Every structure is written in structure tokens, then in C-alpha cells.
Amino acid sequence: MAAFKGAGSLYDDRYSKYAQSQTxxxxxxxxxTIQYTITLYPTSGTLRYFYTDIPAYSMxxxxxxIMLAALSFFLYDYFMxxxxxxxxxxxxxxRR
Numbered sequence: 001m002a003a004f005k006g007a008g009s010l011y012d013d014r015y016s017k018y019a020q021s022q023t024x025x026x027x028x029x030x031x032x033t034i035q036y037t038i039t040l041y042p043t044s045g046t047l048r049y050f051y052t053d054i055p056a057y058s059m060x061x062x063x064x065x066i067m068l069a070a071l072s073f074f075l076y077d078y079f080m081x082x083x084x085x086x087x088x089x090x091x092x093x094x095r096r
Contacts, residue, residue, distance in 0.1 A: 011041035018042050 011019075024036040042050075 012043065015042050015044075015047070018047075 019039050019041050021037055021039040024038060025034075
């Protein structure tokens with residue numbers, strides 16, 4: 001049950017852009033005559049649970065993992081080309 005706290009708006013104006021409103025219609029009654037609108041505003045306590053740095057840390061970790069994987073592929077390709085070139089030179093030396 002809602003408790004009346006006083007006249008006027010008691011929410012913090014800093015969070016008015018996050019307000020969520022919903023129109024409530026009573027069933028069985030003409031909706032054009034009786035409508036209630038409820039608006040909920042977050043508080044600093046509730047926003048603390050929704051704003052976190054975890055997505056930023058996850059993005060940095062993902063980029064680091066992708067960069068390490070790309071580096072390992074480039075190093076593998078470099079060493080395989082070098083090994084192949086050594087084998088070709090060795091084969092050409094044997095042919096002489």
C-alpha cells in the first residue's frame with residue numbers, strides 16, 4: 001500500500017531523465033474518464049546497482065585476448081615461412 005509522504009515531488013531532479021511512466025486503466029470503467037499514471041524515479045542507491053565498470057573491463061580483456069591471438073598467428077606465419085625458406089635453401093644446396 002502506498003504511503004503519502006507529502007505534497008509535491010519528492011524525487012531527486014538529477015534522475016528525472018531516467019523516469020519510467022505507466023498509465024494504469026481500471027477494468028470495467030470507462031478508460032477515458034479515470035486514468036492513473038504512475039511514474040517511478042531511480043535513486044542513487046538503485047543506480048549504484050545498474051552502473052558498473054565490468055563492461056569496460058570485459059572489453060579491454062577481449063581486445064587483449066584478440067591481440068595476443070593475432071600476434072601468435074603472425075609469429076607462427078613468420079617462423080613457418082623462415083623454416084620453409086631454410087628447407088628450400090638446404091634442398092638447393094643438396095642439388096648442387
